[in-house]
Amino acid sequence: MKQLNAIFEGLGSAILLTTRAFATLPSAPRIIKRVVEQVFYGGYGSLPIISILSFFIGAVLALQSGISLQNFGAKQLIGTLVGESLVRELGPVMVAILLAGRVGSATTAELASMKVYQEVDALVTMNIPPERFLVLPRLLAVLLYMPVLTIIAIVIGWLGGAVICNYVTFIGVEPAQYFQSMKQFLTTHKMVDGLVKSEIFGFCVILIACNTGLRTRGGPREIGHAVTRAVVFALITILVLDYFITKAQA
Amino acid sequence: MNHSQMTARVGLFFIIGLALIWVTFEALHNGRFEKRKGYTVVAPFSTLKELKPGDDVRLAGVKVGSVETTRLAEGRAEAVLLINQGIKIPLDSTGVISMAGLIGTNYVSFDIGHPSAGTVPEGGTVRTKDAADLNTIMSDLGSLGKDFKNALGQIGGALGNGPDGQPGLFQKLDRLVSENSGKISTTLGNLEDITTKIKSGEGTIGKLVNDPSAYNELNATLAEIRGAATEAKTFVANAQGIVDQVKSGKGTIGALVYDEEAGNNIKIVSKNLRDLSEKLNNPNSSFGQLITSDSLVRDAQSTLRKVDRAVDGMSDQGPITAVGVVANALF
Numbered sequence: 001m002k003q004l005n006a007i008f009e010g011l012g013s014a015i016l017l018t019t020r021a022f023a024t025l026p027s028a029p030r031i032i033k034r035v036v037e038q039v040f041y042g043g044y045g046s047l048p049i050i051s052i053l054s055f056f057i058g059a060v061l062a063l064q065s066g067i068s069l070q071n072f073g074a075k076q077l078i079g080t081l082v083g084e085s086l087v088r089e090l091g092p093v094m095v096a097i098l099l100a101g102r103v104g105s106a107t108t109a110e111l112a113s114m115k116v117y118q119e120v121d122a123l124v125t126m127n128i129p130p131e132r133f134l135v136l137p138r139l140l141a142v143l144l145y146m147p148v149l150t151i152i153a154i155v156i157g158w159l160g161g162a163v164i165c166n167y168v169t170f171i172g173v174e175p176a177q178y179f180q181s182m183k184q185f186l187t188t189h190k191m192v193d194g195l196v197k198s199e200i201f202g203f204c205v206i207l208i209a210c211n212t213g214l215r216t217r218g219g220p221r222e223i224g225h226a227v228t229r230a231v232v233f234a235l236i237t238i239l240v241l242d243y244f245i246t247k248a249q250a
Numbered sequence: 251m252n253h254s255q256m257t258a259r260v261g262l263f264f265i266i267g268l269a270l271i272w273v274t275f276e277a278l279h280n281g282r283f284e285k286r287k288g289y290t291v292v293a294p295f296s297t298l299k300e301l302k303p304g305d306d307v308r309l310a311g312v313k314v315g316s317v318e319t320t321r322l323a324e325g326r327a328e329a330v331l332l333i334n335q336g337i338k339i340p341l342d343s344t345g346v347i348s349m350a351g352l353i354g355t356n357y358v359s360f361d362i363g364h365p366s367a368g369t370v371p372e373g374g375t376v377r378t379k380d381a382a383d384l385n386t387i388m389s390d391l392g393s394l395g396k397d398f399k400n401a402l403g404q405i406g407g408a409l410g411n412g413p414d415g416q417p418g419l420f421q422k423l424d425r426l427v428s429e430n431s432g433k434i435s436t437t438l439g440n441l442e443d444i445t446t447k448i449k450s451g452e453g454t455i456g457k458l459v460n461d462p463s464a465y466n467e468l469n470a471t472l473a474e475i476r477g478a479a480t481e482a483k484t485f486v487a488n489a490q491g492i493v494d495q496v497k498s499g500k501g502t503i504g505a506l507v508y509d510e511e512a513g514n515n516i517k518i519v520s521k522n523l524r525d526l527s528e529k530l531n532n533p534n535s536s537f538g539q540l541i542t543s544d545s546l547v548r549d550a551q552s553t554l555r556k557v558d559r560a561v562d563g564m565s566d567q568g569p570i571t572a573v574g575v576v577a578n579a580l581f
Binding site: 040047144145183188191 | 256263264266267271274275278
């Protein structure tokens with residue numbers, strides 16, 4: 001009962017945090033510098049790891065598909081399988097999980113530290129709403145860089161699959177054929193679905209991270225607990241939301 | 251890292267992202283960023299199968315546009331086709347929904363048509379026909395397989411044991427062979443003898459097969475038979491002509507057969523001949539007596555002898571008579 005109450009409390013505080021943050025949206029021009037910083041650390045900084053991860057996800061996907069599909073002579077569909085999987089599912093989900101691990105944890109740790117060491121209280125004392133100064137730049141930044149990160153991840157994943165198809169002997173699918181089969185079934189509608197999904201995931205991850213950080217009470221030990229809690233809750237939220245969003249988009 | 255470097259990298263990050271988004275949407279072809287040029291035509295079908303917006307439109311195999319949208323209108327399914335600018339679809343060109351592969355996408359395929367027949371105007375309706383799709387073909391194949399299975403079952407039933415325990419064809423054949431193995435062996439032996447003789451040129455068939463002169467003679471005989479047949483044919487044709495003439499009443503026989511008056515005349519003649527013969531046979535009549543009585547012959551012979559003697563007497567008195575006649579004339 002206590003845990004259920006904690007979940008509802010967290011959900012309610014997240015909604016309130018979002019409301020308060022977006023209530024300060026008219027003052028957004030004053031926080032552009034902070035938005036750019038967040039885009040740099042969250043988006044640009046995540047680019048290398050997301051590129052490596054996406055390349056190998058695409059490569060493994062192509063390899064597994066090739067092993068399975070060659071048994072019934074449908075290797076020409078590897079492009080379709082890799083393309084659709086990355087666009088609709090793996091691209092948004094993997095980027096969101098990486099975001100939760102890399103940016104979400106850092107955000108929670110930073111905000112929890114500020115809360116524990118009363119920096120947040122200092123901001124309030126100085127009449128600087130922490131929602132405007134700490135939360136809104138992160139939310140705006142994630143809404144800006146999440147589609148970009150996702151499309152980069154998707155395209156690099158496609159390239160990883162193409163490399164595998166071209167250079168792994170037993171698959172032997174030409175890149176032209178790989179991309180042609182991908183193009184046959186892939187539509188912009190599916191691409192937009194994937195990007196919308198990634199936006200929702202990114203927003204939720206950062207909101208959970210900010211909310212968990214700002215709700216931290218106690219000493220330094222609580223900072224670690226808060227980070228763990230934020231990441232776990234973000235991962236669960238991503239996967240649960242993924243089911244419902246996919247069902248809604250189907 | 252100062253703020254300007256950070257801003258530059260963020261800018262680069264967004265430029266790369268936006269470029270990738272644009273390229274991806276362009277590559278997927280039916281992206282909203284693409285400015286489309288061309289005109290639309292409507293293609294009605296009874297079913298659009300798996301046709302969807304973005305699928306190709308091909309004229310004689312060449313891509314000339316794409317499916318813009320699909321809709322239901324006037325109790326039929328319609329595909330609105332976006333045709334590239336500069337491409338004209340002939341009025342007599344017929345479109346069908348074809349499959350790019352067994353599990354591939356569909357596309358609308360037009361045959362080349364004749365440009366002289368005119369072209370479909372913008373917003374016009376193109377000619378279409380429904381082609382059998384894979385499901386229909388598979389359904390037909392399923393029925394065919396069922397029929398084939400039934401036929402095989404019937405053949406199997408005929409060959410194997412019947413449901414009532416009656417022996418099948420093979421068993422009957424086996425019994426027939428086993429019961430008549432002696433006769434079959436004898437027949438085969440005879441056949442072997444015959445073929446040996448034929449091979450060595452013995453007998454008529456052997457000579458015919460092995461001796462070229464026998465073959466030539468047979469050919470000559472056949473030629474003669476053929477000639478005789480030709481002559482017989484000519485004879486039959488002539489006879490047919492005669493029969494035709496007879497049927498048409500021409501000639502004596504024709505008149506006899508078909509002329510009623512001639513028939514009556516013949517009857518009269520026949521009747522007269524019968525009367526004559528009756529009279530001839532009657533011993534009381536003069537002719538009957540002439541024919542049947544010997545006394546009349548003897549009387550005739552006697553009379554003739556008397557006449558002969560009288561003639562001889564007259565020849566002796568001839569000159570005296572002549573003088574008397576002359577004297578009478580003069581005096």
